[in-house]
Amino acid sequence: MLPTTGVWDMCICVDCRWVDCCQTYHAVEKQHGVAHLTSTPKFEPKDPLIHISVMDFEDGGSGVEWDVRSCSSFLEDKGRWLRLRPGQNLPR
Numbered sequence: 001m002l003p004t005t006g007v008w009d010m011c012i013c014v015d016c017r018w019v020d021c022c023q024t025y026h027a028v029e030k031q032h033g034v035a036h037l038t039s040t041p042k043f044e045p046k047d048p049l050i051h052i053s054v055m056d057f058e059d060g061g062s063g064v065e066w067d068v069r070s071c072s073s074f075l076e077d078k079g080r081w082l083r084l085r086p087g088q089n090l091p092r
């Protein structure tokens with residue numbers, strides 16, 4: 001089942017069962033420059049669709065944001081990323 005809305009509307013992976021072993025999410029983490037949940041992602045998702053947007057920052061800089069918006073392998077596990085990183089903010 002694909003999510004339609006939620007607190008985290010950008011990247012669906014944070015509520016996915018496979019987030020800590022997924023090769024695509026590993027690539028998203030790398031693009032965002034955040035710590036990896038695993039150094040050896042073994043799960044290869046089916047048909048992930050990555051939305052890429054260019055962001056302009058208030059300091060005049062810019063950056064590129066990657067977010068998975070749909071994925072045939074998505075298996076809902078609400079709050080999985082937060083349970084794996086208790087007390088941390090969701091990556092943006």
Ligand code: SF4
Nearest residue numbers: 013016019022045071
């Ligand atoms: S939604 Fe797809 S790309 Fe994202 S963590 Fe789950 S399996 Fe990986």
